[in-house]
Amino acid sequence: MTAPRVVVVGDVCTDVVALLAGEPAPGSDRPAAIATRGGGAGANVAAHLAALGTPVTLAGCVGDDLPGQALCRDLAEAGVTLAVRTLPGVPTGTIISLVEPGGERSMLADRGANLALRPGDVPVPPAGGHLHLSGYTLLDDGPRAAGLAALAAARAAGCTVSVDPASTGPLAGYGVDRWLADTAAATLLLPNADEARLLTGCTDPAEAARALADRHPVVVVSLGADGALWAAGDVLVHRPAHPADVVDTTGAGDAFTAGVLSLWSAAGGRPDPVAALEAGLQRAAAVVGRAGAR
Helix, strand or coil: CCCCEEEEECEEEEEEEEEEEECCCCCCCCEEEEEEEECCCCHHHHHHHHHCCCCCCEEEEECCCCCHHHHHHHHHCCCCEEEEEEEECCCCCEEEEEEECCCCCCEECHCCCHHCCCCHCCCCHHHHHHEEHHHHHHCCCHHHHHHHHHHHHHHCCCEEEEEEEECCHHHHHHCCHHHHHHHHCCCCCCHHHHHHHHHHHCCCCCHHHHHHHHHCCEEEEEEHHHHHEEEECCCEEECCCCCCCCCCCCCCCHHHHHHHHHHHHHCCCCCHHHHHHHHHHHHHHHHHHHCCCC
């Protein structure tokens, strides 16, 4: 078997996806189509990478319950190599995703066992490999030490490193200056437009991308329906989004990240920017057309 060149660190969760119908009805009932899916930002990225043919290991935690067993089984069957620790007496993480008509979603997160990630849970990628860290790992005191240790170990091993900032709410609570200090060694930063604005204070995503590219070798900003940007040095590349009938935006950013990383890994950290953006946008468009993150 080919040694996994990419190690993904992040949450493994059950997603309960509710596609809401009709107008909001506070204090009453609202129809919805509800389904249970595999989720968690780290697991999503790993599953998409495996589907794209990239050898990948997922580091994370689940509980010793039926959801945890099912999630690990499904990921293994999808081709993901698991470095997932099972915690007795702790529930597997669960996320409720409320999806409005048009695809915009709100999430309620119980991260469960994911908060118990430890430095020893994370393998170091092989020489010339890549570490991807889901930003949620840094945004809570429980797994933060594991995230910081993973970043340091990967860079010491000469690997490239990517980080996504996760979500503006917890990111703002964590502190922008603290985040920038913790992730200073990242080779590739993958924020969405709102996260890029928060991290820089720039209102224009292109300006934010350029500002972040002063800190990191490569910055890729996802713009939702407006596509994505690649910023590196003096280079700024924009590609439009691929056409899609949007059903659910849950996991679109994770799918986009995996598309970019699939080419990043194949090119040893030097992909063609247009090709990398197109790979990410293609994967994201496929995901938003159906319910669930993968």
